[in-house]
Amino acid sequence: MSGHSKWANIKHKKGAADAKRGKIFTRLIKEITVAARMGGGDPDGNPRLRSAIVTARAENMPKDNITRAIKKGTGELEGEVYDEILYEGYGPGGVAVLVECMTDNRNRTVADIRHYFAKSGGNLGESGCVAYMFDKKGMMLVDKTTISEEALMELAIEAGADDVVEEDDYFQIVTAPEDFDAVRDELEEGGVSFAEASLTMVPQTTIEVTEEKPARALLKLLDNIEGHDDVQNVHANFDIDDDLMEQLS
Known part of the structure; x- marks a missing residue:
């Protein structure tokens, strides 16, 4: 999970520091809208919507924005269909x-998206060409300043999490997808706050990228894709040495 974890943390840090806060909000609004459209506007009965709201609140999205996005999803307000x-x-x-x-x-x-891949020397493939290399997992990020590793580990394992991993400024809590909602809810009841909480795709194995040129091209590709307004999430099965990652980022 190393490469995935590094990229997840890079993305989160970039998002937290990104001056274009509106772009982050746009993505979150889309997710809230689609979640409400598919599962209804009550977060207590709609786990996907509840996760989206947790992430939106962590990004300090105003409550009114969240409410409008939900109403667009349920049809109470007019909005785009994604x-x-x-x-x-x-x-x-x-x-x-x-x-x-x-x-x-x-x-x-x-x-x-095809242009970004081609520009980097990669290629956009057919449906199913790489999805089999990833497993769906629940992932929660917890700011390390808010709780000790020992306390979080005890709470998370008791709640049914698979693992707690230390990554830079955050602890990552990993769960099976079917356990994600129950673990998140129990941890919230225990007073744990999340910087992010969502289902994600974790690579089964990673590819080591050891040379500067392909590593730089890869991170540029991921950065370009991440910057696109229609992109919600990006997952990749790479691993880059910490020293090289630091040099490139």
Whole structure:
């Protein structure tokens, strides 16, 4: 999970420091809207919506924005209709990449994503070409300043989590997808606050990228994809040495 964890932390740090806060809110609003459309506007009965709201609150999204997004999803307010699409491909060094999108224009989105892959020396593949290399997991990020590792480990394991991993400024709590909601709810009741909580795709194995040129091209590809307005999440099965990662980031 090393490469995935590093990229997840890079993304979170970039998001927290990103001056373009509106772009972060746009992505969260899309997720809230689609979650409400698919499962209803009550977060207590809609786990996906509840997760989206947790993340939105962690990013300090105003309550009014969350409420409007829910109402757009339930049809109480007029709003765009988004399609969920998963793109799969290979980046520099043969790294497998999954791209989760929400878009109101499939042709525009696929053209842009294909361009990013081609520009990096990779290629956008067919559906199913790399998804089998990943497992769905529940993932929660907890700021290390808010709780000790020992206390969190005890709470998380008792709640049914699979593991707690220390990564830079955060603890990552990992769960089976079917246990995610129960673990999150129990930890929240125990006073744990999350910087992020969502289902994600974790690679079964990772590819070591040891040379600067392909590593730089890979991170540029992931950064370009992440910056696209229609992209919600990016997953990749790479591992880069800590020293090289520090040099590149």
